[in-house]
Amino acid sequence: MANALVTADAFEEHRGHLRAVAYRMLGSLAEADDAVQETWLRYSGADLGEVRNLGGWLTTVAGRICLNMLRSRAARREQPMETYVPDPVVSPLDHVDPEREALLADSVGLALLVVLDTLEPAERLAFVLHDMFAVPFDDIAPVVERTPAATRQLASRARRRVRGAAPAPEPDLARQRTVLEAFLAASRGGDFEALVAVLHPDVVLRADAGAALSKLVRGAAGVVEQAKMFRRLSHDEVLVRVNDGVGAVAMTGGRVFSLMAVTVVDGLITEIDIVADPERLARLGVPAQVG
Known part of the structure; x- marks a missing residue:
């Protein structure tokens, strides 16, 4: 023993x-x-x-x-890697x-x-x-x-x-937060010019909402269109730490709707990664992290 x-x-x-x-x-x-x-x-x-x-x-x-x-x-991956x-x-x-x-x-x-x-x-x-x-x-x-x-x-x-x-992201969390808050405020207010101002022209958005609903969007114009759709949903955001950066948890009716992480390089968002699959959010323990 x-x-x-x-x-x-x-x-x-x-x-x-x-x-x-x-x-x-x-x-x-x-x-x-x-x-x-x-x-x-x-x-x-x-x-x-x-x-x-x-x-x-x-x-x-x-x-x-x-x-x-x-x-x-x-050999068994169902979802496209990109x-x-x-x-x-x-x-x-x-x-x-x-x-x-x-x-x-x-x-x-x-x-x-x-x-x-x-x-x-x-x-x-x-x-x-x-x-x-x-x-x-x-x-x-x-x-x-x-x-x-x-x-x-x-x-x-x-x-x-x-x-x-993978260019080196902004290491300062306060600067990352400023960019993310500007993005969220512009999205909520429908100020799409302000949205474009914080997006890199070649920004990439990945959304994992389950294999059948996942999507990849490239370019600021496409991301702005996604922001227009997202704006129709009534939700609150809670800022969180995601890996080495900042992100936001969207809450609707007290329920976690999605988790978003951004990559900021030179003051612009170059990547947006979203997890919106309810089962995956529960498995990751996101409600417990933000509660």
């Missing part, structure tokens, strides 16, 4: 780190928890006599599990949640997770483990079944795609 407790305690010391790795790999909180649980099962049944770096061993095991999950996901919104991590705007901060310690926004979803599974693994968690290529190579040099190329290719597709 004592050895079992020691084993469990040693794993718990790494649980937060492993969940952070899995979240970046999968973009899904539920799947990240599944990956951590599977890592625990493998850990609890393994002979660790030759393991000198438990954290590194657990990270590569979790990475291999996530890689397999990504490969199987591609309209899929990764799971947001939501918390009150004025409250620092230690567990949330640990999950997002390296500042991961939805825009970055969307780009990571476009990578091949092996590219994503190499990039996440090396660039985000400093795992050596020599340790990653056996997981992706490539040489260290080829693994380095995977990460390099992923890095170029990430840098090209």
Whole structure:
């Protein structure tokens, strides 16, 4: 029993780190928890006599599990990848949640997770483990079944795609909030010129309302049209923290209607990600986060 407790305690010391790795790999909180649980099962049944770096061993095991999950996901994904919104991590705007901060310690926004979803599974693994968690290529190579040099190329290719597709967002939350509040005020008031003024000309809107109702809108004109439709609904907004940025929860009749996150670059909104699927909102615990 004592050895079992020691084993469990040693794993718990790494649980937060492993969940952070899995979240970046999968973009899904539920799947990240599944990956951590599977890592625990493998850990609890393994002979660790030759393991000198438990954290590194657990990270590569979790990475291999996530890689397999990504490969199987591609075969069963019903929703087009370009309209899929990764799971947001939501918390009150004025409250620092230690567990949330640990999950997002390296500042991961939805825009970055969307780009990571476009990578091949092996590219994503190499990039996440090396660039985000400093795992050596020599340790990653056996997981992706490539040489260290080829693994380095995977990460390099992923890095170029990430840098090209996901410009660095505004780091200041107060500035993000100012832009979001201007967007919401213009939308509520029907001031569509003011809306255009805070939208990047090539803004992208992704709305996940369930597989059959999800949509992708490109360009400021299209987003303004969506804002016109949204304005017809009577709702209140509660500002929240979404990953490394700000967002808003729309409430209608005391019920959560949608969660919106924005990406702000150089004072303009470049991406809008909306989750409006009731089942998914409940699964993410959004009502509890804003209540």
